[in-house]
Amino acid sequence: MTKNSDRAVAITGLGLITPAGVGREATWQGVLRGRSLAAQDPELKELPVDFSCRVPYMTPDQARIGGGKSWRMGQFTRLAVLAAREAVADAGFAGGDWDGARVAVVIGSGLAGAVHLEEQSARMLQEGPERVAPTLIPMLISNMAAGEVALDLGARGPSLATESACASGASALAVARDLLLSGACDIAVAGGTEAAITPVITTGFHRMGALSSRGDEPAAASRPFAADRDGFVIAEGAAICVLERPADARSRGRRSYALLAGAGQSTDAHHPTAPAPGGAVAESALRTAIADAGLAPGDIDHVNAHGTSTSLNDRAEAELIARVLPHGPSVTAPKGVLGHSLGAAGAIEAALTALTIHHGKVPPIANLTPENLGFPLDCVTGTPRPQDVRAAVTHSFGFGGHNVVLALTSARTVDTATAAST
Template sequence: MTAGQHRGAVTVTGLGMITPAGVGREATWAGVRQGRSMAATDPELKDCPVDFSCRIPAMDPGQGRIGGGKAWRMGRFTQLAVLAAREAVADAGLDPTTWDGARVAVVIGSGLAGAAHLETQTLRHHQGGPDLVSPSLVPMLISNMAAGEVSADLGAHGPSLATETACASGATALAVARDLLLSGACDIAVAGGAEAAVTPVVTTGFARMGALSGRVDQPGLASRPFAADRDGFVIAEGAAVLVLERTADAAARGRRGYAHLAGAGLTSDAHHPTAPSPGGEHAEAALRTALAQAGLAPADVDHVNAHGTSTPLNDHTEAELIARVLPHGPSVTAAKGVLGHTLGAAGAVEAALTALTIRDSRVAPIANLAADGCCYPIDAVTGAVREQRVTAAVSHSFGFGGHNVVLVLTAP
């Protein structure tokens, strides 16, 4: 029995992305395949201990794109979610004006949600008092508002949920959406993650805890997953939304889709606020659970989209996990070398990229990793795109708080 035939399979029928590599699904995918980091000095981070980031290229997601006089009430992370959701739904060939909105669910994850707005409004309050605080502060701040605004924009009246599991938030959203479909709570799920928290205070907070790369003189070389000389991640913004349907329903309307979301495993390290559990046993449990749901054995996996943050602890634990559980050597990529770390959006971005890898039979290289630069016994893809037919892939996401999420995607 293949994963696509396995009872409970769900199909990815639409993708939408806005990332530092490009505005839109295909622009992002083209940028990631080039394998060149998007990191650059960021004027908004002037005087911060780390003054570079990965920003979305020249795009105002506000009034000109959102329309309808609604952008003013949305935080940037919400705006990104709405635009990515629109692209995903259109890509799936669905029309929100004709669907049964009561059968459409929305699940959007975010780690820091409206932290950027809180930061600016706190400064205004400090400088000028309460009269300068925006009345839109709360709706721009709270993490559920991306799901709420996407639901309103699409006329989706089914379950509307927000997941907040730090850097695993986007992947958690997809796992929850899959469960909603399989439980019969909805027929269509619009799910993913969005983050826009590249601010002086947030960036400084990550820098103070030692999580960011300190390569201020060479930002383009800073994010280097699995390299021996890696020293931290590059903060980034972005969003990705996927449309999920039960495989039988997608087939009934003539949609083969990009990939099946065949399994999901979620566990907790219950170990430390920011450090992964040594040995990665609970991350391994998430991987094995996801494979079991998909009806696959570890040897069936031919590709890994790694969490690959470029931090010493994460990459070490994750590489050991891959080598231990998947010793046959599936290809390994890590998009954060190009995109930086989009935090709560990362799991959804990487799931979308995995689906595109399956569609195109092309594995993107890891930026800033030389062919002989990986210090672990894994088959890291470097230098250029690798042509490879991928039939079963896993996408790893790990978040502060010990959240482990592994998704299994298979060829349709």
């Protein structure tokens, strides 16, 4: 199918921690159910918006970092370390059975350790400077998720942090693919993480009009592409993918969930927070990703949409999809179920796209029915849709005008072609 199979990289491991649960399978089953996980949040009590989508309680075994290291990590870093461990184990790597100098780590985050800055600022004002935690800076700075994951895994190749707001996790995967294609590494551990549901951050999003105000019914608040949508629900989570060259994965006898076959990026240069009307500049990212994968627009079977449930973003994205993909691929939007995990969202949605291809099943959009669909798209609603997805795109857009589109294809196509040629 793809003409550029030499530019595709295999996704051989997935690790997920989201409001649907701890672990890849819990998250997949949660999005298949298609019910929003938004709920009242005690930490946001008495604020204008007092609900969110938080990661559920983790048992001591699930949350264990070990080695006396957890105390020095911000929560966004802890989530990344735990998700990375799941992804690496899922890819079939045991401790010490790789050349760490050839392993790269790329992890994006939008707000990184903002929760710890908020907490420590309050502590300093109330108790004085001597009460500020000496670990504040490593708990705060955005590169520490990548740094601690590299330390935990013994990965001594390139270690990078991407920051492109709500496209950060998708940017990390695009950069990781480039590192593999350039020969800078043989394995890349990449994704996104976010844990920034704080009173100040949540109120900041509310003040700019980005959040849903359906406080009387939080589980009905996030409704991507609905005619009566009114904003997103703030969330947290992490997703990490293990990327390898397909030949390397096959030589280890590992299956691939999907291939990350193409990537496209652009910048609106239009407004600090509003998208360019009609997705005019995001279109170049979408077309570039498709072409980079050796595909034509008509080859795309499925779209995992950014789908924030905000007025402007959903409209611009819907117009983009209808214009570039007029043949009507199926569309889903996981933020209906999981909320908007900001810098982690792009990686979570890329992982879910890989699972959609792998399982041949498209999750439905929560809180959307054919009757309240606001756009002429083939949105999946109600129940999961069985579908043989050979090629899909996943969209990620961020404040600052960042547009990142990833193109994923079925690994079966390349595996079949390789078998036929040998």
